Amino acid sequence: xxxxxxxxxxxxxxxxxxxxxxxxxxxxxxxxxxxxxxxxxxxxxxxxxxxxxxxxxxxxxxxxxxxxxxxxxxxxxxxxxxxxxxxxxxxxxxxxxxxxxxxxxxxxxxxxxxxxxxxxxxxxxxxxxxxxxxxxxxxxxxxxxxxxxxxxxxxxxxxxxxxxxxxxxxxxxxxxxxxxxxxxxxxxxxxxxxxxxxxxxxxxxxxxxxxxxxxxxxxxxxxxxxxxxxxxxxxxxxxxxxxxxxxxxxxxxxxx
Amino acid sequence: xxxxxxxxxxxxxxxxxxxxxxxxxxxxxxxxxxxxxxxxxxxxxxxxxxxxxxxxxxxxxxxxxxxxxxxxxxxxxxxxxxxxxxxxxxxxxxxxxxxxxxxxxxxxxxxxxxxxxxxxxxxxxxxxxxxxxxxxxxxxxxxxxxxxxxxxxxxxxxxxxxxxxxxxxxxxxxxxxxxxxxxxxxxxxxxxxxxxxxxxxxxxxxxxxxxxxxxxxxxxxxxxxxxxxxxxxxxxxxxxxxxxxxxxxxxxxxxxxxxxxxxxxxxxxxxxxxxxxxxxxxxxxxxxxxxxxxxxxxxxxxxxxxxx
Numbered sequence: 399x400x401x402x403x404x405x406x407x408x409x410x411x412x413x414x415x416x417x418x419x420x421x422x423x424x425x426x427x428x429x430x431x432x433x434x435x436x437x438x439x440x441x442x443x444x445x446x447x448x449x450x451x452x453x454x455x456x457x458x459x460x461x462x463x464x465x466x467x468x469x470x471x472x473x474x475x476x477x478x479x480x481x482x483x484x485x486x487x488x489x490x491x492x493x494x495x496x497x498x499x500x501x502x503x504x505x506x507x508x509x510x511x512x513x514x515x516x517x518x519x520x521x522x523x524x525x526x527x528x529x530x531x532x533x534x535x536x537x538x539x540x541x542x543x544x545x546x547x548x549x550x551x552x553x554x555x556x557x558x559x560x561x562x563x564x565x566x567x568x569x570x571x572x573x574x575x576x577x578x579x580x581x582x583x584x585x586x587x588x589x590x591x592x593x594x595x596x597x598x599x600x601x602x603x604x605x606x607x608x609x610x611x612x613x614x615x616x617x618x619x620x621x622x623x624x625x626x627x628x629x630x631x632x633x634x635x636x637x638x639x640x641x642x643x644x645x646x647x648x649x650x651x652x653x654x
Numbered sequence: 655x656x657x658x659x660x661x662x663x664x665x666x667x668x669x670x671x672x673x674x675x676x677x678x679x680x681x682x683x684x685x686x687x688x689x690x691x692x693x694x695x696x697x698x699x700x701x702x703x704x705x706x707x708x709x710x711x712x713x714x715x716x717x718x719x720x721x722x723x724x725x726x727x728x729x730x731x732x733x734x735x736x737x738x739x740x741x742x743x744x745x746x747x748x749x750x751x752x753x754x755x756x757x758x759x760x761x762x763x764x765x766x767x768x769x770x771x772x773x774x775x776x777x778x779x780x781x782x783x784x785x786x787x788x789x790x791x792x793x794x795x796x797x798x799x800x801x802x803x804x805x806x807x808x809x810x811x812x813x814x815x816x817x818x819x820x821x822x823x824x825x826x827x828x829x830x831x832x833x834x835x836x837x838x839x840x841x842x843x844x845x846x847x848x849x850x851x852x853x854x855x856x857x858x859x860x861x862x863x864x865x866x867x868x869x870x871x872x873x874x875x876x877x878x879x880x881x882x883x884x885x886x887x888x889x890x891x892x893x894x895x896x897x898x899x900x901x902x903x904x905x906x907x908x909x910x911x912x913x914x915x916x917x918x919x920x921x922x923x924x925x926x927x928x929x930x931x932x933x934x935x936x937x938x939x940x941x942x943x944x945x946x947x948x949x950x951x952x953x954x955x956x957x958x959x960x961x962x
Contacts, residue, residue, distance in 0.1 A: 434898075436658040437665045471957060478952045484945050486766045487954075549953030583658070583665035584701070618660040625661055625893050633889025636897050637882050640713040640904055644720030647908030651721075 421604035422446045423594055429611040430581055432618055438583040447573040447596050447604060461504070461511040461597040462567045463522040464577045466610070468499025468559075469588030475550045491546040492532040498586045499559050500527060503566030503577045512600040520602055522595055524551075524562035558582040579610075587612050661896035662706045668902060670700070675906020679718045682907065683914025684921075685870065685930045687851035687877075690715055691776075691937060693903070694848065703957075706896050709888035713900030715849050716881040718911035719874045725915050726871035733822035733868050736832070737875045740854075743833035744880055747840025752887075755845055768846055772941040775842070779856055780935025786860075787928035794924070823864040823872075835861065840880065849877040852934055859927070866923040 426442035447460050472494050476487040504511065508523030518526050525542045529550065542548075554560035559582065567577045579592070590610040596603045614622055624632045657668045674696055682689035690711050697707035726732050758764040814828035835857050843850035851873045858869035889895045918926060 432658060432660075434658050435656065435665075437656050474956050476954045476956065478949055478954070480948070484766070484769070485947075485949055485952075486945075487763070546953070549951070550955055553951070553953065553955040583656075584663060586663060614660060618658060621660040621897055625889065625895065625897075629890045629893055630886070632897075633886035633895065636713055636889060636895055636900060637716065637885040639897070640716040640885065640900065641720050641882065643901070643904045644717040644908055645724070647717070647912060648721040648724040651909075651912040 679910025
């Protein structure tokens with residue numbers, strides 16, 4: 399792993415220099431396959447940033463913010479209140495098209511990287527990711543202090559689906575970095591978007607994007623496909639399977 | 655050792671699941687209940703989405719109730735005739751329950767209604783069963799003979815028209831309350847995501863005066879049919895049946911159910927009723943405590959099913 403990483407780095411350092419591209423990115427794996435023993439995985443992101451100084455001059459330090467977003471899904475956040483002695487849902491907010499997975503990794507706290515306006519505009523930093531709420535008939539991204547928004551982030555973080563790591567990007571050399579993206583076992587399948595933004599002197603310097611695929615394979619895929627595309631067949635087969643298990647168990651344990 | 659559940663989309667420990675299946679299967683075989691009212695909350699606690707838990711538990715209940723039914727059938731304890739009349743009401747009730755379920759979910763109050771129904775129903779039935787079986791045990795301890803003519807053996811509702819004779823159960827009653835009981839079980843079962851056996855057994859014992867073992871056996875047969883139908887319905891309508899989850903639960907469940915049904919037959923009916931009563935009461939109290947104590951987090955996040 400380490401050696402492969404080093405080779406990869408050398409490779410990217412070479413083409414980076416040769417083709418002078420602004421930001422070159424590569425993932426240790428482009429596809430996470432979910433098998434029967436899947437319990438989560440981590441993906442390593444390597445990046446090379448074009449040196450921001452002419453040869454011989456001193457380089458300005460780079461800052462990097464990596465944002466990984468899983469496929470969008472809509473969620474409802476409920477708030478409970480005590481009514482007639484029971485804790486019941488009294489209020490709710492819908493979060494529309496929120497990422498089902500969100501990881502924000504940076505080399506230092508985003509607040510130190512750029513000013514608040516820039517960060518908000520670039521959606522850089524955990525608190526700066528837009529979360530669209532339905533407020534009545536309106537749609538809005540409310541202030542970060544909103545209790546529903548905070549509760550939503552808290553619950554998602556507790557599930558391991560939302561991750562914030564302000565020390566998650568390591569600079570190996572002044573313009574070469576790596577970041578480890580944790581993918582938990584309960585990660586939803588689909589296409590994940592990896593967005594990398596580099597900042598120099600508090601201003602956006604480069605941006606790059608990659609896709610990461612989380613997919614079921616083999617047996618898991620077959621089961622999921624059958625359930626989705628042949629529900630009658632799947633249902634009847636599962637039902638007959640259940641009866642067969644019951645019948646076999648009865649035969650096995652039969653005493654008389 | 656962990657195993658990935660393809661529909662629930664999460665990894666779980668296979669031995670935890672097996673143990674869960676065996677434990678609930680034992681209870682299910684012993685009392686003739688589906689065990690859904692225990693298994694569903696436990697799976698949700700493990701992190702399985704509620705919709706997947708409810709749907710997948712039905713496979714476990716179908717398998718273990720089929721296995722149990724076969725045992726009781728061989729011993730001639732199932733009242734097939736009574737079961738079929740109950741089913742006529744039961745399947746209609748299921749449809750009504752599914753429709754109510756949809757309406758409540760639209761207004762976001764499904765969880766509350768489920769909790770209140772659990773508290774009211776389990777609390778009442780549990781208390782009644784415990785009190786009644788304690789009384790029976792006390793009578794026996796004092797050496798009194800149980801009254802042969804069961805008290806109030808001919809309540810008004812059993813004398814309604816369309817009287818039918820159910821030989822296996824030794825009863826001769828109107829079909830109207832039988833169908834009505836079936837309907838209520840189907841309705842509550844669909845609404846609460848349970849098989850309803852733990853309501854049906856006491857209903858047969860106390861309302862229709864069916865002997866305990868015949869009640870248990872017949873309830874098991876009813877659970878089998880409704881759960882088999884539920885598997886197909888959930889697979890087609892919600893696509894939330896996890897066959898892998900179901901298989902692990904089934905294997906554990908059927909093993910447990912075998913030992914359970916044997917344990918049940920070797921036990922005295924009063925003791926069986928007392929134990930089931932305590933179990934039902936305990937679950938009811940648990941739900942009540944959950945609902946009345948301040949939750950650790952006042953906020954909860956669910957997937958918005960209504961959004962495109």
